[in-house]
Every structure is written in structure tokens, then in C-alpha cells.
Amino acid sequence: MQAARRTKSIIAVILIVIISAVILYYRLYNKDEIVGYLETTGDVEATEVEVASKISGRIVWLCCAVGDVVQSGGEAVRLDSAELEARLAGARASVASANEAVAEARVLHENAVAGLDASKGQALAAASEVRRVQALLIDAKANLERADGLFSGGFITKKDMDFAKAQHDALQAQLATGAAQKRTADANVKIFALGIKAAAAGISTALSRVNEALAAEAASKVALSDTVINAPADGVIVYKSYESGETVPPGASIYTINDLSNMWVRVDIEETVIDKVRLGAPVQVFINNRFDRPYDGRIIEIGELAGFATQRDVTRGRQDIKTFRVKAGLLKPDGAFKPGMSATVRIDTSVT
Template sequence: MKRALAALLVLAIAAGAAWWLDLPTRLGFARTASGGLTLYGNVDIRQVQLGFRVSGRISAMTVDEGDAVAPGQVLARLDAQPYLDAVHAAEAQVANQAATLAKLEAGPRPAEIAQARAQLAERTADLANAALAFDRSRRLRPGGAVSQAVLDQNQSAKDMAAARVDSAREALRLLEQGTRAEDIAAARASLQAAQANLASARTSLADAQLHAPASGVVLSRVREPGAIVAPSDTVYVVSLAEPVWVRTYVAEPDLGRIHPGLAVEVTTDTAPERPYRGRIGFISPVAEFTPKTVETPELRTDLVYRLRVVVEQPDTALRQGMPVTVRVPQAGARDG
């Protein structure tokens, strides 16, 4: 009986060891005789939904579904007239503020200063006449030749003339001192605000054209000319051609055999004899459960680490979502 139990225990240990050694193969990770790894994954699906950053009416759409697009290519246009009008208004405001600033920086003209001096001389002469009239009335008042009312009127006229002289003198002093630094700073700030508004208007005008962010293929044409769109509306869906990423997974026992930058080969089922060169560009720092694309029912609790392989010089034969094989020769050997 003891011998039978011992035999069963040995068989269980052997079966467990065989199951563990075969785990990478059943997960889709195979070790080669040369010490490399064979991983299985898919080309990442990389799409972008394109829309305008401003609202308006679509005036033209230049590409259709299935068309290849180049970086910066114009895909659609909005009616730009409202944005042109905003640019013209902003340009006029900038010109107005620039003229105001130039006027303040230049200060008063020589003719304005000469006019102020002449006005001061005129006010000074008026004060002299008013003073003579007051002195004459003051001397005649004791004899009764001038009434008290006349004397009071001449006194008031003299005081008013003196006040006008002071006002003219201060006005001349202000002109001679020039514009206040605070007024110039305020005008300069107003000009900068107007320039910022102009830049914003020009940006909105440029945003009335929809450009392709990268090379790719149009998957969906969502809108048509004449449609009114908001900034959040999708106009095109484009599949990005580059860079091409392959998503694959590595089991925890083989995690130490790879590293970012490690050269790999990527092959497809269509042309396995023509491998693509690539490099491991990303290794997830967090383990995750085996994804359904590679798991089997009995291995749902096993953990793996996600990899991103960047394919060098891809072509149109590598299509998004396509299953591929990733071979890691001499895994663990870092490039010199």
C-alpha cells in the first residue's frame, strides 16, 4: 500500500512538473533551442477621430473612405468668412491701440507747447488788467467816486484772472513734462491684449481647415459638406500608418530574459519568410491576467506582462489587428 502511494506521489510530481514546463507553450510563449523566445500577438489598432477645433458649416471635404492621407494634408474646410471678419476686426483694433501708444510715447507736439505758452501769456495780461482796475477802484472808494459793489466786482475779476493764470501755467508744465509712464504702460498693455485677440482670431481661422495629423488611411467619412459641426463632432476616422506597434505578452518566468531596446523579428502568417525588424519599446511594470486572445480555460488565473514591439520600416502588409509572431533571438543578451 505504501509503495502504491509513493508511486502515485511520484507520478503527481512528474505531471505537475510537465504541466509547469509546458505552461509557456500553452500560453503562446515558446522557448527555442538557441535560448530565444517565440511570442504571439497582434498589430495594435491605432485610430484617431478627427474634428474641427471650431464650429461652423462644412464647405468642402477632400477625401473619402479608403483614401491614403499624408501628414498635414487638408481633409476638410469650414466656411471661413466669419473667421476672416473676426481677423479683420482684430487687425483694426491692433492698429488703433498701436496708434494710441505711439501718440503717448511721442508726447505733445511743439505747436501744442507753444499754444500753451501763448495762453499763459494771455492769462497773465488779463490778470494785470484786472489788478489795475482793482487798484483804481480801491483808491477811489474812500472818496465815494466808486461804490462798494464795483470794488467787489473788480476784486472778483482779479481773483478769477489769477486762477486762470495758475491753470494755464500748470497746463504748460504738464505738456513740457510729457506723457506719464503709467499711461504709456496702460496703452502698451492694451496693445498687447489687442495683439493676443488678433492671434486668437488667426488661430481660429487656421482651425477652419482640418489637417491629417499623420500618414494613414481614412476609415470613415462621418460628415458631408453643408453640415453644421461643433468642436466635439467627429468628421473623419483615420487609421494611423506609423508607427506600427505589436502588442504581445510574456510569462513571468521569462520576464528577466528581455529588456527595452532588445532586437526582435516579427513575422506574419502570410509571409513568414519575410521578417520585419523591431525592438521592444515598452514592458508593462504591472502584471495582468492572461488576455482572452491567448488564454485557455484552465489558465485564466495566470499572470503575464504586456510588451510593445516597435516595428522598423513597416509596409502595407502589416495591417492593424493582424496576428503576428514575435521571435526574440538570444533573449537576455543586451545589445552592445
């Protein structure tokens, strides 16, 4: 009786081993034998973003440790800003100085314009005076010649002759003075015209300096703003490359963030069954061997190029098997998934 029971137990164990072997074989070599499904394993991945510095600087504050949650736009890193603040103050002083230079150049221009207008008026007045004196001098010269003839004939006195000569000489002196005034006024017109050009050039130069100073100020503002580095996305800190007090070069990653709201399982599907996988096909994902708790998802990417057989396949003597990389996106990860975890993916192959 006991021998019979022992025999039955041995048979039961053998059956369990056989069934387990069949299931194992089925899972490893006949993944698509379940009608309408393809089951395989893969690794959980997530969108990965870097928190990087645009400028070189010494880190004075870090928001988080590995594993902490960050929000998009929140402050993640602060760099030492003392030098950049001083540079910005200097740039602002340069802007103020350049604006003062523009104001001074404009005053010079206005004075030159006023001087030119006055000189033109003086030149016109001097020219008019010269013409008036020239007309009077013509009459005075005629009177002098007439007086000289009358004096020679004894018809007028020496006093009359001297008066005519004095009038003539006075008008000649006036003409010389007027001509000199006209030359001075004409010269002033040229001088102030050149002054206007020089002042205009000075304004242009000063404005260029203002623009340069404003550009330097803007660059300083941008550099100063870059001392505060914000998180580019919601997620969890998975790696920290620097500590407070260290100097970070431009472009270097300080934090690595995984966006846990955008996760997927990467699986390698053999070429023999890849034709049964469709974009958008529903999937069920299982982790921690909890096949009673599926997570819904969809196929979001199918690789275009085949890769070589995995190491596991090679060890089984299946070197010729090639695979395609497929991503199964998770609809609601709900915090249960972590990048790097192993997961089982059951793909609905009934979708056409």
C-alpha cells in the same frame, strides 16, 4: 503486400499526427523551448492621431476617404468661414475707429497744452500790468491829494484839479480791468490744466479700446485660421466621423490617422518567461503565416504590471497564468502591415 503498404501508410499518418500534436503543444505550452528564442502571437498596432476641430463649424470640404494617404501639414478639413470673415472685418473696423479716437484725443490734449501755455503767458502779463498800474495809481493818488490841498488854498485852478482826478480815476479803471484780465487768465490756466488731464484720460481710454479691438481682431484671425484643419502627421485615414455639410463641435475628431511608419506588434508574454525578454532585444515578425519572410524589429516596451490570463488561457484551465504586455517595434514595415493584423513574433532571448 498491400496490407503491409496500408499498414505503413497508417503508421505514417499516425506519426504525422503525433508530430503535429507535439509541435502544437510545443507552440502553445513551451514557447521558449527553442534555444535562445521565445515565439508568440499578437496584434499589429500603429500610432494613432486624431484630426480634430478647435472650433464649432459646418464642414464644407473633406480631403479624403478611408484608406487615403495624408501628409503632415496638408489640408484635411475646411469649415465654413463666412461668419468668421465678417467678424474679422468688424474687428478691423473697430481697430480703425479706436485709432481715430486716439488721434482725436491726442489733438485735444495738444490743444489743451497750447491753451495752458497761452493762459499762463496771459496771466503773467496781466499780473505785470496790474503791478504797473498799481504803482502809477499810488503816484496818481498822491498827486490828487496834493492837488486837492492846492485847490482848496486857491493855488491851482479847477481845471488842474479835474485833470489830477481824471488821471487817478483812469488808473483805477485800468487797475480794475487788469485785475479782471488776471482773474480770467488764472481761471483759463485752471480750465486748460483740467482739460489736459481730461484729454490724457481720453487718450488712455482710447488706447484701451485700441488694445481691446486689436485683441478681438487677433482672436478673429485665429478663429478664421482654425477653419482650415491640417493633418498632424503622415499616415493613412482609418476612420471618418463626419461628412461634408455636418456641423462639428469643438474638440470632436473628424478623421483618425494611423502613422504606418511607426508600427509595432503587441504581444502578451506569460509571467513565467517575461524575465527572458529585454528592452532592445532583436525580434523577427511574421505575417500571413509566411515564416520564410521575416521582418526585423526590436522590443520597445515591456509592461510594468501583469494582467489577467487571456480568454484563451482561461478556456484551457490556466486561470492563474498572468501576462505582461510587450511591444515589438517594426524597423521597416514597408506597407505590408495593417493595424489589427495578427502576427507571429520571435523574440531573441539570448540578449542579456
